[in-house]
Amino acid sequence: MATPILQLPAGNPAEARTRNVSARAHTGRTLPVFVLSALLATGQMYIPIPLFTAMKADWNVGAGVMTWIISAFAFGYAGGFVLFGPLSDRFGHRRVLVTGMIAAAVVTLLTGLAFSAPIAVGLRIVQGLVVGSIPPAIMAYVATRITPAHRAVVTMSVATSFLAATVLAQIVSQAVVDAFPWRTMFLGSAVGFTALAFALRAVMLEDAPTGRDKPLLHSYAAIPAVLRIKPLLPMLIAGALSMAVMVGVYTGIEITGVVKGSGELLALRAGALPVMMALPLLAMPLARLSKPGQMVLGVLVAAVAMVLATFEGGHLGVLTVLLAVLVGGLGIIAPAVLQTAGELGGEARAAASSVAMFSFYVGATVGPIVAAAAAPHGFSMLAWTLAILLVVALGLTTLGMRLQRKASAATTAHDIAQVAQPA
The missing domain is CATH 1.20.1250.20 (MFS general substrate transporter like domains)
Structure with missing residues (x-):
């Protein structure tokens, strides 16, 4: 059973923040939202693979161009880890995670509306960058706010979700493109990011960030x-x-x-x-x-x-x-x-x-x-x-x-x- 969240009395904000560090998240409420967030985030890399034929026909481009739709996201995603990993420790895991989900919703929506391959490639870099804020914040939150007795299970579940997204995203994407236009997959993902942003804000504890007294470059x-x-x-x-x-x-x-x-x-x-x-x-x-x-x-x-x-x-x-x-x-x-x-x-x-x-x-x-x-x-x-x-x-x-x-x-x-x- 998860340790109950401490009720912080009104008064000294610094004292309240200190006490909040010891609060533990409710595992049963947090884990499903984290798993879905991990699947949706990492799945964005792979959802275009089943869409290649439809996207090529729409944009009138070759297979070589389409592979950059994957590589562009991966490039931005990799950069997002390095950029946002230290920032989540500095400004708060909840704040960075929720903000990243909302930004991902906006960029994913724009990607689904792209009318040419070059524009889509550029948007995929940005999409990967903002989505890259999600995994580091999730893993850092698990390491600091989940009850230690539950931490191994939650870590393994989230890590498996990142891996399972490789296949699950392609299966869902293929099922969607068989029945609907390819853009539906991106529009649906944008809705998913928005819904999960509100869910994360509801289940995560308030931030107790550390290290703001040090220069920003110290984080890197x-x-x-x-x-x-x-x-x-x-x-x-x-x-x-x-x-x-x-x-x-x-x-x-x-x-x-x-x-x-x-x-x-x-x-x-x-x-x-x-x-x-x-x-x-x-x-x-x-x-x-x-x-x-x-x-x-x-x-x-x-x-x-x-x-x-x-x-x-x-x-x-x-x-x-x-x-x-x-x-x-x-x-x-x-x-x-x-x-x-x-x-x-x-x-x-x-x-x-x-x-x-x-x-x-x-x-x-x-x-x-x-x-x-x-x-x-x-x-x-x-x-x-x-x-x-x-x-x-x-x-x-x-x-x-x-x-x-x-x-x-x-x-x-x-x-x-x-x-x-x-x-």
């Missing part, structure tokens, strides 16, 4: 320090490549036309949902491995599935299973990278997590570009290209493990020397 000072953590850098790049594969494979399938008909596409996308739902159940068994070990396992599983897909791309049933396995492997990688970033970041844990999420969506920006280059040569070429990216990710993960072991050994040696040194 930890980011360059995170980038100097040598063991972390290869793992961040590996995570980025993994996300590039995740976005690239679904984008490439749409471009190659290897799967015909909306029914087959729907089955292909829905096939990964059971795996995504099962990922939280794997958290305990995976905890027996180190975080880099989990990354190696995830990359290996994903790489094997992608290589096998090069030979079985023409068989819908087999391809559906292989893509589900691929998603499962990639789903292991992202949480491991995030947790590794938090551990290696030390006191700069929040900044390290923001940088890790930034790297993921830099990779997501690259995914559609890779798909646009490889897909015209057939699904087999697309699959081999993505498999090579996973092999590179495996090498980088191994490098990160070695650097981490060296750093750990050096720290241990230094501590022993300090103890042995005579007083």
Whole structure:
């Protein structure tokens, strides 16, 4: 049961804010709204994929232009993590989150009304930027205002929602475009952002921001320090490549036309949902491995599935299973990278997590570009290209493990020397 919210007496505002820090959110009311917000926010990257054919016909552009609809959002989304992550700690998670939802509603509405591809690409960058304010604020709120006993469940539920949005958004988008004009999906998303903004304002506790007495640039000072953590850098790049594969494979399938008909596409996308739902159940068994070990396992599983897909791309049933396995492997990688970033970041844990999420969506920006280059040569070429990216990710993960072991050994040696040194 969640700790009841404290009733703050009227009086000294500073004293009231201090007491409000100890208040805990009601988990039962907060979790559903956070899950829906995570699905809607991250889903904005993927909803255009089933709309490609309709959007191309409306704007009279080629497939290469359409891939920028995905990459533009991913670019802005990545920037939003770094921009708004520190700001949410400074100005308040509730304020930044609600404001971000309202801004996302406006920009999403404008994107749905865009009358040309270049305008839509520009709006998608802005859309990604403002939507990028949502995940950092949610995760920071969970870490500080959710009852500690409930925190692991809420964190896993929200993280799974970010991943599940990859498939769920495409399924919903495909169902909508089969019955309505493609713009309906964006207009409906704008309504969803507006409704969730009011819901978030209702269920979240009032802000108790800290750090306003320090210069604004102080909020971003930890980011360059995170980038100097040598063991972390290869793992961040590996995570980025993994996300590039995740976005690239679904984008490439749409471009190659290897799967015909909306029914087959729907089955292909829905096939990964059971795996995504099962990922939280794997958290305990995976905890027996180190975080880099989990990354190696995830990359290996994903790489094997992608290589096998090069030979079985023409068989819908087999391809559906292989893509589900691929998603499962990639789903292991992202949480491991995030947790590794938090551990290696030390006191700069929040900044390290923001940088890790930034790297993921830099990779997501690259995914559609890779798909646009490889897909015209057939699904087999697309699959081999993505498999090579996973092999590179495996090498980088191994490098990160070695650097981490060296750093750990050096720290241990230094501590022993300090103890042995005579007083």
